[in-house]
Structure formats: structure tokens, C-alpha cells
Amino acid sequence: MFIVLRILAAMLLAAASSVSFGASWPDRPITLIVPFTPATGIDLIARQLSASLPKRLGQSVVVENIPGASGNIGTEKVARAKPDGYTFLVTVSTLVMNRSLYKLPYDPVQAFEPVGQTSWGTLVLVTGPKNPVHDVAGLVAAAKAQPGKLTYGSPGVGTPHHLAMALLDGLTGIKMLHVPYKGTAGAVQDMLGGRLDYMFLPIHVALPQIKAGKLKAVAVGSPKRAAQLPDIPTLGEAGLKGANVDMWYGVLAPKGTPKPIIASLNKAVNEVLAAPSTAVAFESQGMVPAPSTPEQFGELIAKDDKRWAEVIKKAGITAN
Template sequence: MKTTVLGAVLAASLVPAIAAAQYPDRPISLVVPYAPGGTADALARVVAQELGKKLNQSVVVENKSGASGIIGESYVARAKADGYTLLYDATPLAINPAVNTLNFDPAADLHPLTMVSVTPNILVVPKNSTLNSVEDVVRQAKADPGSLTFASGGTGTVQFMAGELFRQGWKIDMLHVPFKSGGPAIMATVGGQVNMMFTNISSTLPMVKNDQLKVLTITSKKRSDLLPDVPTVAESGLSGYEAYEWNGIFVPKDTPEEISDKLEASIREVMAEPKIKEKFSSLGADVVASSQAEFKTFLDKEFAKWSDVVGKSNIKKNK
């Protein structure tokens, strides 16, 4: 009887290992918690196609948009931890806990696999604006507090947070003008209804090239090859300033380590392919392809940074 029981225990313990060894044996769902057509969705589809080839299995992008990504994030956080439901998310994941009351904990309920890429924002002003540099913005804001306006796609968006981080760093007073989404905010900036906007480089670069908008600075640590003459915020005098729209891939917590490791390795191999790097670069994104540990360290800093920004502002947490 002891031998039978021991055999049964050993057999049961081998089930996860066998499942991991056979993984994946059916299609994988890559959940994007934003609407189709956006930058995150476009990049996710590039990754999904190549990852499917690498794993010899279909990787299907599934859009579950709404509530700044919370609907899709919550869906994956509650999904079975078997490696068949992945989350392709972005910076709002790290902002949401600071501005919304959630029914899950992003830091605890989702396991980071790899940070895929980072995309900097650029500070743009209308073509005919008298503002030509960060120095001009700071000078005017200090001379006439509250006279300058900055647009965003809404409180809690990366666009708003980049502007708020900028405002707090320089200790200046600017008026935030929220719109229902980023598109109307950009058009209001083009039309001069607002003074400026921090916006994703990939979505706004065509307007810059067409001379509809003027760029004052970029939010990355170093200058972009797409705009080599545009200085960073740090170069302009605000040391340590960085704000990105990052993309990363997650699985539910308790996903077997063997599966997480296989996914991480496969995704990093995909991101190392020259054609993938070229595609991401064309959209203004810099490939990172971090390890799980590196992504976790980055996320801890992101959660803390945006929580601090919200804490220093007068933002009221949504219930």
C-alpha cells in the first residue's frame, strides 16, 4: 500500500513538469487591454506573429479594452495560470493603482515576463507658438503662473503623468486640460486651443514632419535617432527626468516557472531579430527585451514613481 501511495504521489508531482515539457500544445491568447489600432495593439500583433512561429503554435491577439486597461488586466490576473493567457500591457498598468481603486493587485497578481520596448514622449507645441524650448516654458510659467495649458487624453494617462512629472520637477504651475482621448488632445494642440502636450513620439511624428507641430524636448534618457536635434528634458535642466510608454508581457501569478522561462526566452529571441527591431524602431519604439528579474525591478520603480507623482498632486482616486 505504501508503495502504491508513494507511486501515486510521485506521478502527481510529475504532471506539472510533463505539462510544461509539452507546452504549448494549443493556441495562446495574447490579451491587449486597449482598443485595436493603437500603438500597443500594433506592436503586440508583430510580437504575436513571430512568437507563434517560434513556439510552433498560434498566438492570437485578443483585445479587451476599457477603463484604462483595467478590464483586460483584471481578466488576465484571474485567468488560469497555465501559460495560455498572456497580457501585453503598457505604462497605465503602473499608473492605475495610484488613480483607481482596483479589485486586483497588478504587482502581486501578474508575473512580469519581459519588458518588450520603451517609447518616449515628446513635448509638442503649435507650429506658430512663441515657445521654442523648455527654458521658454519654465520662464513663462514662473512669470505668469497658470497661464500655460497642457493637454492629455485624460487624468491618469501617460500624457498627463509626463506633464505632471514635468510640472512638479520644475515647481511650476500649469493648467491641465483633459480630453476624452489622445486624438482630440493632439488636434487641440495643433489648432492652438492649448499651449502644449506630452505625446507618444510614434503617433505625433508625422505631424512634426508635416510642420503642424513643433517639438521642444523628448522624455527619454538619451536623444532619439528619429529626432536627433531635440534635447532631452534632463539635458534641458531637469536632471533625472524620464517618462516612457513602455510595453511588456505578463502571465498570471503562479504560472509554472518552466513555462515562464520558456516564454521569456522565446520572446527575447523574437525581439532580437533584426526585422523586429526595425519594425519597432519605425514606430518610435526601442526594443528592450529584458529578463523577468530586470522587468520586475523596473516595475517596482514605476509603481513607486507614479504613486509619488499622484501623491504630490491634487488627483482624487477613482472608486
């Protein structure tokens, strides 16, 4: 009986500490870690939050960029950080893609507490303006007529651009030749020069070239048609059920961060996402605000973890 009472007392103390901790949070600056270089879409999200959260939380919010190893270095730092509500990760869907590509010293699902999704980033499938193919059906027919001959580019092995095409290949039974680059710029230049047949690009990167007639949009990877390209069908409309290849962005905390803190930050982040200025800033990077609950974001992460693992395994993709 004495042991039971001690256990109950410990549980009550822990619960009281958690409530107190959450109620007093934050009492010092908060750090948002971005596991990629500055001037990326993820960095823009973090800086939008760092500019808008202080007036809602009463403390300054600092952005720290820790790039390297496809985002794994900065991500690991957050996974190992003290779960005290002062270190958070702003990341993208490569978080779960990397599990099947690298031997990670952390679990991308179990090592974090979801705070909330921030946005979606749309990918658009493009080709050259002289290519007679103008839809997914035409692409599939051309690829089946020339197995392994048609090419597609990406910023690197295992990037969302690469895996989006791997998913397309798997769903249609075609096989195209992947040409990986070290970044987006070189791949785009070869697309414009006609040295690549196809590529998935973020919509804000592709749109100026599409409007200039230098690239042609074939399909968008979002569940719904993109506002910027209302006449371009989705992959789903082209008959590829479930082929949503959009990238999600969101905020995560180290595992064990108190629930009251998660709830408080989620509320503040969703308020930032609801502001018109956020929509304008995100649009410049081809993103759309997507507020969520921590639970909804957690479900999305778990679903994508399984989905991309299957795509990577089926395509035989490795990071080496």
C-alpha cells in the first residue's frame, strides 16, 4: 500500500510540474532550428514564425540554420535536445524520406512531438515546349515505347523531386532514366536546354519558365489544382489515384516536450498562419498555409513515413 501511495504521489507531482511548466512557458528566447541553408522555403517559414511569434509568446524567437547530410545534422540536434520547450525543428517531408535512405541515429517519427503543419509546397511536372507530349497519358505511352530512354532530372538522389517521379514510375509501370544533380539550378538549366525530358519542380521555380514558354506543365502533384495553374490537371485527375507528391512543412519538438507547451505553440503558430501577410510570404515560395492540430500533423507524418518507404523500396533507391 505504501508503494502504491508513493507511485501515485510521484504521478501527481509530475503532472503538477508539467502544468506549472506549461503555464510559465516561455520565460526565455526560443530557438527554431532549420536543417537546411538560408533562403530556402523552410528557412522562409522559420523566419516568418520568428518575426510573428514573439508578440504572441512574449519572448524572442531565433532561427538557427544547421545544414548538412540532407537535413540530418540539424534534425539530429533537435532529436537530442532537452525537451524543455526552447528548441524546435522546422522541417519538410524529407524528414521521413531520409529514414529509408540513410542509417539515422534517431527515429524520425518516435524522436519528436508534432507541433503542427505549417504549409504545403506544390510540385509540378514539366517538360520542354517542343515535346509533343502534353499530358500524363502521353508521357506513359512515350515511356513504354522507349523503356529506359526518356530522362528526368532532380536536385539529387532521394529528394522529393526524385521520389515524386519514382512514385509516378511505380504507379504507371514505366521506367525512365534518373539524372541527379547537385542542386536545382543545374537541372533547370538542362531542362531549359532540352537535355532532359521531364522533371518535377516546385511551382514557384517552374512558373516563370512556364509563363515565358520555356517549359510546359504536364500535371501538378497536389490533390487539387493549383491556383497558379488552374488549367493544368492533377496527377489524380490523370488517373493516378493517391499520387499526391506535394511536400509538407511543419514544426516538431523533441520527444517528451510537455503537452501544455505543444498546445500553446500550436495555437500561436496557427494564428500566424491565419494572417494575410503569411499567405503572401508563402506564395512567393509556392507554398500554401496549412494549419493543423498536433494530432493531425502526427497522422500525416506516420502515413508519409510508410508511403515513401514503400516507394523507395520498390524503386530500389539508395543514397549512395
